[in-house]
Amino acid sequence: MAVAFDEMNIPGGDLRPAYQELARWLKETPPEALEYRRQEAELLFRRIGITFAVYGDSESTERLIPFDVIPRIMSGKEWALLEKGLKQRVRALNMFLRDIYHGRDILRAEIVPDDLIFQNPVFRPEMNGQQVPHDVYVHIAGIDIIRVDAEDFIVLEDNARTPSGVSYMLENREIMMRLFPDLFARHRVAPVERYPDELLSALRSVAPHSASGEPTVALLTPGVYNSAYYEHSFLADKLGIELVEGRDLVVKNNEVFMRTTEGVKRVDVIYRRVDDDFLDPLTFRPDSALGVPGLMSAYAAGNITLANAVGTGIADDKAIYSYMPEIVKFYLGEEPILKNVQTWRCREPKDLAYVLDNLGDLVVKEVHGSGGYGMLIGPAATKATIEAFREKLKREPEGFIAQPTLALSTCPTCTASGLAPRHVDLRPFVLTGSKSTTIVPGGLTRVALKEGSLVVNSSQGGGTKDTWILDE
Amino acid sequence: MLSRTAENLYWLARYVERAEYLARTIDATLRVTALPAAYVGKTNEWDSALLTAGVAASFYRTYEEANEHNVVDYLSFSADNPSSIRNCIEAARLNSRSVRTALTSEMWDTINSAWIELQAVWSKGTSTREDLAKFLRFVQETSLRFDGSAYRTMLRNDAYWFSRLGLHLERADNTARILDVKYHVLLPEEEHVGGPLDFYQWSSILRSVSALTAYHWVYRETLKPWLVADLLILNGTLPRSLASCYENLTRNLDQIGVAYGRQGPAQRHARGIRNRLEHSNMNDIFQHGVHEFIQEFIADNSRLGEIITKQYLI
Numbered sequence: 175m176a177v178a179f180d181e182m183n184i185p186g187g188d189l190r191p192a193y194q195e196l197a198r199w200l201k202e203t204p205p206e207a208l209e210y211r212r213q214e215a216e217l218l219f220r221r222i223g224i225t226f227a228v229y230g231d232s233e234s235t236e237r238l239i240p241f242d243v244i245p246r247i248m249s250g251k252e253w254a255l256l257e258k259g260l261k262q263r264v265r266a267l268n269m270f271l272r273d274i275y276h277g278r279d280i281l282r283a284e285i286v287p288d289d290l291i292f293q294n295p296v297f298r299p300e301m302n303g304q305q306v307p308h309d310v311y312v313h314i315a316g317i318d319i320i321r322v323d324a325e326d327f328i329v330l331e332d333n334a335r336t337p338s339g340v341s342y343m344l345e346n347r348e349i350m351m352r353l354f355p356d357l358f359a360r361h362r363v364a365p366v367e368r369y370p371d372e373l374l375s376a377l378r379s380v381a382p383h384s385a386s387g388e389p390t391v392a393l394l395t396p397g398v399y400n401s402a403y404y405e406h407s408f409l410a411d412k413l414g415i416e417l418v419e420g421r422d423l424v425v426k427n428n429e430v431f432m433r434t435t436e437g438v439k440r441v442d443v444i445y446r447r448v449d450d451d452f453l454d455p456l457t458f459r460p461d462s463a464l465g466v467p468g469l470m471s472a473y474a475a476g477n478i479t480l481a482n483a484v485g486t487g488i489a490d491d492k493a494i495y496s497y498m499p500e501i502v503k504f505y506l507g508e509e510p511i512l513k514n515v516q517t518w519r520c521r522e523p524k525d526l527a528y529v530l531d532n533l534g535d536l537v538v539k540e541v542h543g544s545g546g547y548g549m550l551i552g553p554a555a556t557k558a559t560i561e562a563f564r565e566k567l568k569r570e571p572e573g574f575i576a577q578p579t580l581a582l583s584t585c586p587t588c589t590a591s592g593l594a595p596r597h598v599d600l601r602p603f604v605l606t607g608s609k610s611t612t613i614v615p616g617g618l619t620r621v622a623l624k625e626g627s628l629v630v631n632s633s634q635g636g637g638t639k640d641t642w643i644l645d646e
Numbered sequence: 647m648l649s650r651t652a653e654n655l656y657w658l659a660r661y662v663e664r665a666e667y668l669a670r671t672i673d674a675t676l677r678v679t680a681l682p683a684a685y686v687g688k689t690n691e692w693d694s695a696l697l698t699a700g701v702a703a704s705f706y707r708t709y710e711e712a713n714e715h716n717v718v719d720y721l722s723f724s725a726d727n728p729s730s731i732r733n734c735i736e737a738a739r740l741n742s743r744s745v746r747t748a749l750t751s752e753m754w755d756t757i758n759s760a761w762i763e764l765q766a767v768w769s770k771g772t773s774t775r776e777d778l779a780k781f782l783r784f785v786q787e788t789s790l791r792f793d794g795s796a797y798r799t800m801l802r803n804d805a806y807w808f809s810r811l812g813l814h815l816e817r818a819d820n821t822a823r824i825l826d827v828k829y830h831v832l833l834p835e836e837e838h839v840g841g842p843l844d845f846y847q848w849s850s851i852l853r854s855v856s857a858l859t860a861y862h863w864v865y866r867e868t869l870k871p872w873l874v875a876d877l878l879i880l881n882g883t884l885p886r887s888l889a890s891c892y893e894n895l896t897r898n899l900d901q902i903g904v905a906y907g908r909q910g911p912a913q914r915h916a917r918g919i920r921n922r923l924e925h926s927n928m929n930d931i932f933q934h935g936v937h938e939f940i941q942e943f944i945a946d947n948s949r950l951g952e953i954i955t956k957q958y959l960i
Contacts, residue, residue, distance in 0.1 A: 222751075223743070223758050398744045407746040417747050422648050433649045435804060435958045436906050 178581040179323050180595060181246065190324075192247045192644055195360050200244075205592060211353045212243050212588055218352070224345050224408075226401050226632060240637035241346065243353065246585045246598055246619040250364070250646045253615055256319065256327050256602070259511030261611045262502060264315050264604045267334060267489050269505040271311035274488060275301045285504055286497050290521075295542065296487030298450060300457060304474060306483045307382045308608040313481035314373070314445075315604040316340075319512070319617075321583040328513045328580075329498070330599060334489040335482060336447050339618040339638075340603050341405040344369060344412075346640040347616070364615035364643040369603070370412035372614060376607035377413075377443050380479050385442035392416045392432060394423070394446040396464045401633075406447050420448070425468030428475035443479040450484050492575050493519060493541045515580060521572040529576040530567065533560050536576040538567065551628070553579050582628055585639065587621055597622045599630050600641060615643035651745050652808040653959040658741040659796075659812030662757075665734035666789035667820040667854075668721050669782040671695050674854035676778075678846055679714065691850075692717040697827045698820075698854075701727055718778065723771055731785055732768055735761055748805045752795035760788040804905060807898040811954060814898070818891035818947050821878055824851055826940045832871040848874050855886045875936065876928045888943060892920040895950070902958075912953045919946050 182193040189197050216238065219225075225236035248256075273280055274291055275298075281288050291297050316337025318330040347366050351358055374391065381389030395406035397419050410417035422432050423441065431438035446453065452462040457470040472478045488494060494501075496517040502510040518525035518536075529536060538550040550563045567574055584595035602617030619639040620630035630636040675695045692712040696702040699721055708726065709716045724730045739761040742754055763784070772778040793813070800806040825832070831847040848869045852858040857877060864881060865873050882889040896916045903909040931939045 220762065221755060221759055223746075223754065398740065403743070407743070411747040416648055416651075418648065419650070422650050435647055435649055435652045435808075435902075436908075 178595070178597065179321060179583040181321070181583050181585045181598070182595075192249045192252075196245070196247060196357070199357055199360060200586075200593070208243060208588060212241075215241050215243060215349050215353055218349055219345075222345070223404060224341070225404055239342065239632045240623060241349070242587050242596075242621055242623075242637050242639045243350070244586050244588060244593070245350065245357075245640045245642045246600075246621075247361075247642045247644060250644050253364075253643045255511070257613055257615075259327065260317055260602055260604050260613055262506065262508065262511050263317060263329065263332070263498070264312060264606060264611055266498070266502040266505050267315065267332060268309070268311050268606060270501050271334075271483070271486060271489055272306075272309055273505075275485060276303060280501070280504055283504065285500050286494065290491075290493050291488060294488055294491060294493075296450070296485075296491060298485035298488075300470065301483070301485040305476065307476065307479045308380045310380050310481075310606050310608065311483040311486050312489065313376060313380060313483075313606050315606070316601045316618075317604060319600045319602065320515075320580060321600075322581060326513060328515055330515060330580075331492075332490045332495060332498070333601075334486040336449065337601070337603065338402040338405055338447075339601055339620075340369065341408040342638050343603070343616055343618045343641070345408070346618075346638060350640045361642065362645040364645045366614045366616040369614045370409065372605055372612050373409070373445075374413045374415070376605045376612070377445055377479075377481055379607035379609060380481065381442045382476050382479055384477050386440075389442035390415075390440060391443040391445065392418045392423075392441050394418055394420070394444050394448050396448050396452070400447075402447065409445075415445075418444075420463065420465045423466040423469070425466060425472050428468075428472045428477055430466070430469065430472050430478045441478065443481065445481050450487065453480075453484065491541060492517075492539055493521070493572075496575060515577045518576040520567060520574040520576060525576075526567070526571045529574075530564060533564060535579065537579050538563060538574050538576045541573055541575060551579065579628070582622075582630075585619070585621065587623070587639070589623070589625075594625070596625070597628050597630065598639065615645075616641045647748070647804050647808075649959055651748050652804065653955070654741045654745040655748055655805055655809040656812035656954070656959065658738050658745070658757075659809040660816040661734040661738040661741065662789050662792050663813050663816040664729060664820070665731045665738070666786050667816075668699060668729070668731050668734070669785040669789075670854045670856065671698055671824075672718055672721055673779075673782050673786075674850045675717075676714075676775075677853065678850045681846060694827050695721065698823045699729065700823060701729060719771070722778075722781070723768060732764070735764055735785075735788075750795065750799035752799045753792060756788060756791045756795055760784070802901075804902055807902050807905075808958070810898045811895060814891045814894045815947065815951055815954075817886055818888055818895070819944065821855055821886050821888060821891070822940050822944045822947065824854055825875070825878060826937065826944065829936045829940060832875050832936055844871070845869055851878070857884055857886060860884055872928050872932065875931070879931065879939075880923060880926060880928065889920075889923045892916065892923055896920045899954075910957045912950065912957045915946075915950050915953050919943075919950065 182190060184190055219238050219241060225238055270280065280286050281291065312334045314337060316333040316339065318333065319327050320330050321327055343366055377391045378389050392415055393406055393410040395403060395417055407417055416432060418432055424431050424433060424438065430441045432441055448464055451458050452464040454465045454467060454469040455462050456467050473480060496519055498514055499510045502508065518529050520526045520529055534552045536552045540548040550559065552560065582597040582599060585598045586593045587596040598619050598621045600617050600619050602613055605612050619641045621637045621639050622628055622630045623635060623637045672695065675691045678691045690712055692714060695717055696705050696712055704727065705720050720727050720730065722731045725732065727733065739757050742749055742757045746754055767781055772781050796809060828847060828851050831844050848871060849858060851874060852861050855878065861877055864877060867873060877884055877887065879888050881887050882893055884890055899913045899916050903913050
């Protein structure tokens with residue numbers, strides 16, 4: 175495995191420019207002061223109740239995501255490039271989704287194989303030929319980015335269904351500003367607090383044509399026991415919209431209403447944080463009580479906007495991911511600004527042969543898996559695990575992709591033995607409305623807290639950091 | 647606002663109020679039982695604490711005897727008692743979580759911090775009287791903070807009014823229950839009236855609704871049963887009196903009615919109860935029978951809860 179890129183230090187002892195002020199400050203600040211503030215931050219998170227739930231963990235159903243007080247810093251120039259690349263990618267994602275559910279030019283051009291779409295469980299035949307308001311599918315995208323050297327940002331994953339984590343981006347900043355005002359005074363950090371405003375105007379802009387002048391937007395949550403419930407209530411609050419559960423909504427004559435103390439009120443746009451499968455028991459899983467019976471027919475009638483649209487899962491599928499560079503070229507006629515991780519598609523015999531020969535060096539992922547589950551990290555796995563995976567791969571090669579083990583860049587992080595480099599990734603949030611695509615400067619930096627670990631998922635013990643984009 | 651949100655706010659306020667009331671009841675009972683038997687007679691104060699909390703039947707399914715240890719445990723920490731202080735705080739926090747968007751951050755902070763703090767108490771219990779006293783004070787302070795932060799930080803809109811409805815409905819129920827359990831010591835024709843036994847009973851009633859000092863300010867008299875009853879039933883200046891609760895209930899319901907441009911059965915029913923209280927005096931109530939009067943009130947009050955639920959919350 176290559177040596178990880180250090181975000182702060184240039185090999186040989188110099189500092190990268192964006193980190194110079196932070197390094198000076200760290201030198202002046204005694205470690206006890208850092209530790210004291212770390213504890214204070216934890217107390218704040220707990221009191222505000224910024225928690226996530228872990229499924230199947232009945233003892234402590236609400237956990238804190240560990241927060242690291244050392245910010246991750248990027249220069250404005252680096253961000254400008256990243257921003258351009260993200261907008262390009264999300265534009266292509268939206269065009270791809272529209273195409274898949276309508277003309278299917280990309281399949282006819284034989285750029286993406288048919289069966290990857292039609293045999294994919296997250297493909298929604300219900301969406302075939304259905305017009306979605308303003309042709310926007312992915313209103314909110316969370317694109318996971320890693321950095322491998324000074325020049326390159328690489329996309330690790332496109333989250334086009336219901337990406338979460340943006341509340342941490344906002345709360346991390348709030349808490350940092352409370353705890354380290356002096357550090358902010360020494361930097362010019364681009365603000366992220368406009369995000370809720372941007373989100374609300376994006377959501378309003380995609381209201382169906384049958385909506386009244388002031389469209390009503392609501393956020394649909396599975397409820398208090400969902401792992402991201404804190405985020406749902408946080409966003410509804412910041413947006414000033416109702417946080418609804420399925421039982422609060424009712425469909426009449428193909429229109430969606432919420433039950434209020436003054437009778438029912440029409441809803442025009444639903445920012446839904448409920449998965450496709452649970453949205454409407456009449457169309458999808460009949461056993462689900464989370465959804466709204468009849469929601470899909472109101473959707474088909476064009477009376478409600480769902481953000482993100484139904485069926486977007488096909489775009490964050492890991493098998494489709496490997497085609498993203500071609501997808502960008504096909505729809506935009508441009509070279510992709512952001513690279514993909516080199517990916518072997520085990521469905522292709524040549525790739526499978528390579529993967530089977532090099533299992534010990536590769537990361538193998540289930541095509542439909544998420545959150546760090548169901549994967550093989552070759553270099554860290556035992557012989558037996560590798561052999562077991564080999565059998566799985568041979569049985570069902572189309573279920574897997576493989577990637578080289580990547581050296582995620584590292585950032586200085588507070589650890590029990592003082593500051594030490596830890597691997598990080600970045601999830602910026604890209605908003606698409608009827609007219610424009612926007613990104614607030616920043617994102618959620620996730621950090622693997624265990625030494626040497628590359629797993630940054632919160633469900634697997636990862637933490638978060640504030641992400642600073644310097645406004646030069 | 648969403649019906650579910652209104653319902654959660656309404657119950658949230660009820661749970662917080664109930665937790666405080668239970669803490670007061672335990673506190674007052676502890677005081678009385680600490681007195682020598684000559685002052686308080688042979689009545690089992692722990693039994694009447696269970697009765698005023700309305701959980702006597704379920705208590706005896708688990709316990710043999712109503713003594714300090716068992717009753718304090720059941721009313722404070724029991725996970726099996728749906729209206730223990732513990733379950734009230736748990737329910738209040740769950741409700742708060744599901745309506746966070748309707749609460750101010752001060753209100754959420756109060757409930758969430760109390761909930762965090764009390765986790766330790768649930769697991770350890772209270773081993774000493776000091777611990778118990780501290781715990782009871784903490785619960786009362788939580789309620790005061792919650793109420794105060796609602797009062798000082800909430801917009802005066804339906805969210806506020808629905809939470810006030812819960813608070814006053816619960817408070818009226820609590821006051822009425824105390825009176826119902828202790829009505830026998832308020833009866834003027836009872837023997838030994840004015841003895842030390844009654845005196846401590848009356849003062850414990852007043853203490854459990856935090857009105858002992860208020861009594862002296864209002865009447866400038868020694869404790870007299872009909873004045874205690876007058877204060878708790880008819881005196882509109884005492885925030886926990888039935889009259890005061892109904893002044894607030896009718897006002898909050900009217901505010902909702904005006905905001906929504908529509909009145910309904912809840913407004914009419916509440917006004918009916920308030921009018922009855924307004925046109926009563928203690929003489930009539932004693933004539934009619936304090937017990938009967940209170941029983942009717944409790945039924946009417948819970949009927950209002952049902953009507954509000956039907957009209958707004960489902």
